[in-house]
Amino acid sequence: MSAKPEQHLKVGDWWYLPQQDKLVKIDDTGEISETASLDNLCQKALNYFLVNAGRLVTRDELLSDVWGVRDVSDGRISRVIRVLRVALGDDSREPRYIETIPKRGFRFIAPVAEVILTSGNDEPVDNHIEEQHAIQQQERKHHRHWWLLAGTFLSCVLAISGWQYWQQSQLDPQVPFGRFEPLSSMDGLELYPDVSKDGRYLVYSHSLDFDSDSELIIQDLKSLEKKQIKVSSKGGIRGPIWSPDGNSIVYQYLQRNSFCEIRRLTLNAADKSVLADDLLTKCGAKSMGARMSWSPDGKYIVYPDWRTGTDGIALMLLPVNGGLAEQITMPPQTSLGDFAARYSPDGSKIVFLRDAAGSAGQIWVLDLTSRSSRLVYQPDDNYPAHVAWTVDGSGIIFPSGTNTLSLIDLKSNAVSIVAHTDASPHDVFVGTDNRIFSSIGRFWQSSIRKVNNVLENPVPSLETIDFATRTEGLIELNPQPGGPAAVLSNRSGNQQVWLYYPDGRQKQISRFSGQMYPKVLEFSPDGEKLLVLVNATIWLLQPDQEPISITTPEQYGREPTWGADSKTIYYKLSHNGRWQIMRKELTSENAEVFSDTLDYYLESPDQAYVLRSSIGDDSYELVMVNSGEVIQLDNFPKMDFLSPRIILRKKAIYYSSSSNNTDVKIYRFNLASKKTESTGVEQKLLGRRFFVSLDEKFIFQDDGKKGDVDIAELILTR
Structure with a gap:
């Protein structure tokens, strides 16, 4: 069955960390500069290649030893190989890592060598894996508790930079x-x-x-x-x-x-x-x-x-x-x-x-x-x-x-x-x-699952979206079909926002410094722009453009949302101990006070209606733009410690709710019938995010597992 290397390896331009089960790149100062972010299946396939480096691995072997079955389509194998090549920066036409052997399988051709970590200021020593088996056993004993520390930044740096004893790292040598x-x-x-x-x-x-x-x-x-x-x-x-x-x-x-x-x-x-x-x-x-x-x-x-x-x-x-x-x-x-x-x-x-x-x-x-x-x-x-x-x-x-x-x-x-x-x-x-x-x-460990919305799409569907879950946190899907997903990842050492494209491309679009903790990712209705809340500062991110700060560090911003035109931003701003909702046109330098009586404001993507709530009132009003009709929504989730997850679509308003704090389900308010309906989709936890496709045929939920x-x-x- 599938194997996993248990020693530190030098893999081409990368380093493999057994405790974190990751490939990383190290810069001249000994810091991690990049992490190959792979989902569980792709990481298992990569591990299999590493322990079988240099020899032909047939498709049947991959099916048996990685998937554990024999009936997976070749298309899925090809997808995994494609993802690995993108993550490693490989080119199928001139491969440096994975060579395709037509009609037979694949060969991992990059040099793979064990790295012995020595104390003091010695340089790392590269040796062939078979020649270092005894040292490998000592390394495994020495690090027997490190699996408990998986996913943490400094343990990665310690494993790779042990021979430097931190003297070339950015950490203060006087700090323990x-x-x-x-x-x-x-x-x-x-x-x-x-x-x-x-x-x-x-x-x-x-x-x-x-x-x-x-x-x-x-x-x-x-x-x-x-x-x-x-x-x-x-x-x-x-x-x-x-x-x-x-x-x-x-x-x-x-x-x-x-x-x-x-x-x-x-x-x-x-x-x-x-x-x-x-x-x-x-x-x-x-x-x-x-x-x-x-x-x-x-x-x-x-x-x-x-x-x-x-x-x-x-x-x-x-x-x-x-x-x-x-x-x-x-x-x-x-x-x-x-x-x-x-x-x-x-x-x-x-x-x-x-x-x-x-x-x-x-x-x-x-x-x-x-x-x-x-x-x-x-x-x-x-x-x-x-x-x-x-x-x-x-x-x-x-x-x-x-x-x-x-x-x-x-x-x-x-x-x-x-x-x-x-x-x-x-x-x-x-x-x-x-x-x-x-x-x-x-x-919590996130895992995005795509299911059919039975109220709009009776065809059963159950699919796990292929996002990496090793370094990923917050995930926001694109409202437009074929658009990239936004993912909060610490693959480069600190939290950054990346775009994951359907063709396997990945692009970092934020440039945050220090240990940042973004709390909101929100795509514009056209799927081209992204709002990010970092601590109390709101940022606008776009591919191939410099990030723009919507608020200043001295201000306290919260709950940014998009106008239906994708050119207007609404957000809450603290002013003299009270909240105001601000409105900012992207073409204007300054924001204006939109309301000092509303506590919540959200426009539907089709500009047909608005959902709002007043300060001091934990119920919602649905306002139809053309007719001016106001509908009181009394059974919606209440405003609480954090605003609830609510998604506006053309036919309905979607939200998660629980009647007894245990059975969490996704409901919708049908705009035509003015009735609440259950989608039948259950959530593991009330606070987990979910997403609804623009055509309302699919619901994407975080169906991850406990941490x-x-x-x-x-x-x-x-």
């Missing part, structure tokens, strides 16, 4: 490199780590995915033994925290839009079994997963709460032994709220994250004596997932990039990198013994 050693290593998602004050026990929540049952786990950090102490249906356990004395755990019990509770588990000091599970207080049903903190004196809990009648999250201070919760922060209306709160070691301050316009994360500190708060730092190129205090309370540690942890010195406000890491940290926590813990891994997130400890290696 940290390796995350997984502690939990369970299947699925381990989240919200917290460590007892004595450093002995770890607590976290675990579920197979966001929609499955969840459990609360206590793990002994000495023996690594795990103990399940609480089980909840439908992923309801969030944000557990230890009491200072280690005898209690407070957690959030949440079924979003149904109920929210803050509960306390009283534990047996000897074996950590549960003696009682008591309700401390109710919280808003619209609340998100909580990241809470317990005051060092054991008297108070600080937790985020979506307050009834508000549009955002505020921090609440709750007396543990009885009393009413007190609201201690007041985020602006343009903020989604305050969250991820942590008490300082002496209990005098609270650090927390404040969302800015739904696109940027600000780090704030609240002084509990004066009740005054101040903005400490707003990262320009990332949205921190969490914050943690240093043990002495003099600084704040936070994830500052895909593979970095940084420190804010509260005396000088200086920000510096604490460590470069081999995985992307999410929830960061610093124990009293200076040990650093975090959740690491991927939450894997582990709790890990950061081990500094230099």
Whole structure:
């Protein structure tokens, strides 16, 4: 069956990384300059060629050992070969990598040699694979844990540039490199780590995915033994925290839009079994997963709460032994709220994250004596997932990039990198013994599936779109048949936008610097232009043209959409603590205020109608352009933490919805009958994107699989 190389290889102009199962190119500084982005099937075919380099591989072999069948058409084999040639920069007329042997098969003709990584400043040594078998075995033992770190940027660089020991890389040699050693290593998602004050026990929540049952786990950090102490249906356990004395755990019990509770588990000091599970207080049903903190004196809990009648999250201070919760922060209306709160070691301050316009994360500190708060730092190129205090309370540690942890010195406000890491940290926590813990891994692996819309197309169809899923994140399909798809990929080291054409061509059209995290990709109706939201800045991207910034870094933009003419852009802009919808003609230098009363505005591609929503009203209005008729849409998904996915087409408006937070389906509002209809297409998660073809015959949904997130400890290696 299909084989995979288990050693580092030099493959023509490329390098093969076994831990990441990728081909990459390395520049003169030792940095990754390009990644060959291949889907799973193409990567399996390439791996088969690598382990069989130099010999004829027949089509029957490929069918048997790569596909595992014998009835796949030659057309599919040809497609894989074509994709490989495009990715490698090969030419079938003058091949340097894959030679076609007519009527027989293919031969991989590029030189393939193992690379031995040596310490110090030695150069890499190329040797024939067979001559290095023993060294290969040592390499496999040495890297036996690295598979857990697949897909991360710095582990790629470390594997390739080991012989340089980072001296030729762009990383500051004075900054330590940290390796995350997984502690939990369970299947699925381990989240919200917290460590007892004595450093002995770890607590976290675990579920197979966001929609499955969840459990609360206590793990002994000495023996690594795990103990399940609480089980909840439908992923309801969030944000557990230890009491200072280690005898209690407070957690959030949440079924979003149904109920929210803050509960306390009283534990047996000897074996950590549960003696009682008591309700401390109710919280808003619209609340998100909580990241809470317990005051060092054991008297108070600080937790985020979506307050009834508000549009955002505020921090609440709750007396543990009885009393009413007190609201201690007041985020602006343009903020989604305050969250991820942590008490300082002496209990005098609270650090927390404040969302800015739904696109940027600000780090704030609240002084509990004066009740005054101040903005400490707003990262320009990332949205921190969490914050943690240093043990002495003099600084704040936070994830500052895909593979970095940084420190804010509260005396000088200086920000510096604490460590470069081999995985992307999410929830960061610093124990009293200076040990650093975090959740690491991927939450979701995308896979686009094309199905027929039974309301318009009764012919059954089920097809997986051939997009690579190893380095890809956000994907937006082109509304025009034959147009390229837009894909957010980190194949070149940081996040960039690429166009994937039906003929296999791929083109990078963005030039973002630093660790950028685009949140929106939106094609114009004509399929020729693309809007991208990066942090809080809106960009216009077009093939073979320089990117254009629609908003400035000082502004907070959100939710960009296209006018029906593909020449007009609408977007939300924060102004004096409130949202305005702006309108910009591409031929004009300046934008104008379109509305300061609307919260949502979207034009149909055929210019026949508009969907809108007013500020303070979570329902929608459908306005017919020619007649002026206004139709109230009361059963649509509500405006929430983020705007719902809604797609406007000629015959209907499509959206995803769930009546019980579990059964997520794609529905449509039929414009002719004025009735809601189910397409029958089910979604795995409510927040996943989907797309509808212009003729409405097909629905494209993200039918990917769950990721894997582990709790890990950061081990500094230099």
